Amino acid sequence: MLRDLQDLLRKKLGDGLVVDDFKTEKLLPPGENYASTIIKVDAVVRRNEKADKEVLHAIAKMAPPSVYGREMYQSPLTFRKEIGVYEHILEAYKQLELESGFKEDETFDIGPKYYGSRLSLDPNAEFDDDAAILLENLMVRGYSCGVRSVGYDLDKTKLILKSLARFHALGIALKWKKPEEFEKLKIFMKPVDLKLDGSMMNSLKYMVEKIATDSVIGKYASKIYALNFEDLFDTLMAEPEEPWGTIVHYDFWVNNVMLHVDENSKPDDVKFVDFQMYMYLSPMRDLIFFLFTSLDGDARKDIDELIDFYYESFLAVLARMECDVTKFPREVLDKHLIEDARLELLHCLIMMKILTLDVDGEDKTNPSGILEYGGNELYVIRLREIMLYYVEKGWL
The missing domain is CATH 3.90.1200 (Aminoglycoside 3'-phosphotransferase; Chain: A, domain 2)
Structure with missing residues (x-):
């Protein structure tokens, strides 16, 4: 279950963001993802109290449901690693290209939009069921994976x-x-x-x-x-x-x-x-x-x-x-x-x-x-x- 979506989104989209409503459902069938639980998130949001409503299409990557899965895929480490890519590494690549003379629209835009993350709602916890990485739902814009077989x-x-x-x-x-x-x-x-x-x-x-x-x-x-x-x-x-x-x-x-x-x-x-x-x-x-x-x-x-x-x-x-x-x-x-x-x-x-x-x-x-x-x-x-x-x- 994805809890406190508003707080999660505010980390990236600003403290004024308001989530009026949201719904979730599983994104992938069993057997298509092994290291996390991935759900589709469709949220009705406003950038501030007076702003018009808009729909945000996202996916939430959450911890595997079983303790065995979290241990097998070392979820506390792998979640931190993925957060590091979106918050630091891809940003460093972009800044390097800008400093090398690239225009903004020429920079390496290789990942989905990043909307925020957390490892827990409990400030004293290292990692738990509330861990989540919120990303753009690329499928809404027409992106898709190939057939793996x-x-x-x-x-x-x-x-x-x-x-x-x-x-x-x-x-x-x-x-x-x-x-x-x-x-x-x-x-x-x-x-x-x-x-x-x-x-x-x-x-x-x-x-x-x-x-x-x-x-x-x-x-x-x-x-x-x-x-x-x-x-x-x-x-x-x-x-x-x-x-x-x-x-x-x-x-x-x-x-x-x-x-x-x-x-x-x-x-x-x-x-x-x-x-x-x-x-x-x-x-x-x-x-x-x-x-x-x-x-x-x-x-x-x-x-x-x-x-x-x-x-x-x-x-x-x-x-x-x-x-x-x-x-x-x-x-x-x-x-x-x-x-x-x-x-x-x-x-x-x-x-x-x-x-x-x-x-x-x-x-x-x-x-x-x-x-x-x-x-x-x-x-x-x-x-x-x-x-x-x-x-x-x-x-x-």
């Missing part, structure tokens, strides 16, 4: 990658131009405490067995067996090699990107959502994860060209921000691709389960059951694609 086509993928490159490059530009400010922002980049527990290990073992017994990729199972899962897991959050380190989303897949299309059904704008996992890593981590989880079948045929496109977009932003692009040679990017692809392999393989789940069928998920899910035919097809590409590129 299908992914984005080539045109949409290019628009997304151009924005992802800008997101990464602005982090590097801020680090170079305002190092003291960037260091202060690192408090929000604290990684979640990922653990290779029994459920995770069993899930990984199951995937290896699935690969080993497959008629197409079984012959490559030895390459997976050669990976030390414990060592890989221990290096997932290792500091990136400089100067490539930047703020990465680290949960960058089809459900966390929303697109707007014009009257000709051509994509013309993109928004990123769910900034709960971001941290300071190599930008290749986001790139690889997105390319292997969020493209449709035709776009996945052009992964090599899309990597080139991302790199060119990345350099273009750095150049406009007057950063030394010679510090980012292509041969070093290719080296990072190999290293980061190995780190992201487990991430991608586990994500394949979520991508191929049938949220309306018998494999509807819950926080405790995601890792135990056995997979379906589409899951096997996607496993094959990833493995064959990795083998072709020598990433295993």
Whole structure:
């Protein structure tokens, strides 16, 4: 239940704001969001007592309903991280661009409008049921996510990658131009405490067995067996090699990107959502994860060209921000691709389960059951694609 909406909105929209009425309902079906409860909020508001009424369309991100879910997704930390993006990091990027000569309407407007947040109504509580992050409901303006089991086509993928490159490059530009400010922002980049527990290990073992017994990729199972899962897991959050380190989303897949299309059904704008996992890593981590989880079948045929496109977009932003692009040679990017692809392999393989789940069928998920899910035919097809590409590129 969303309580005291007026007080929450006043933090961002001013003390004079009046909420005359509001209604809420669940925004997403079960199985479409795992780390929070998301509700739609339609509020009748006035900017002050004498102002005309207007309707505010928002969504409220609230804590998972179960204690298990809050512990699994480390809600007190992830909520603070997401608040940090809207209140500090995206604002820092905007200010940096303005100081670099960008006009207001040229700045990087990559997130939904932020209407306020809280961790509790109790000033003595760290986090409880009243925690909420209030954001613009982008769907009202025509934005939508792709179908997770299908992914984005080539045109949409290019628009997304151009924005992802800008997101990464602005982090590097801020680090170079305002190092003291960037260091202060690192408090929000604290990684979640990922653990290779029994459920995770069993899930990984199951995937290896699935690969080993497959008629197409079984012959490559030895390459997976050669990976030390414990060592890989221990290096997932290792500091990136400089100067490539930047703020990465680290949960960058089809459900966390929303697109707007014009009257000709051509994509013309993109928004990123769910900034709960971001941290300071190599930008290749986001790139690889997105390319292997969020493209449709035709776009996945052009992964090599899309990597080139991302790199060119990345350099273009750095150049406009007057950063030394010679510090980012292509041969070093290719080296990072190999290293980061190995780190992201487990991430991608586990994500394949979520991508191929049938949220309306018998494999509807819950926080405790995601890792135990056995997979379906589409899951096997996607496993094959990833493995064959990795083998072709020598990433295993």
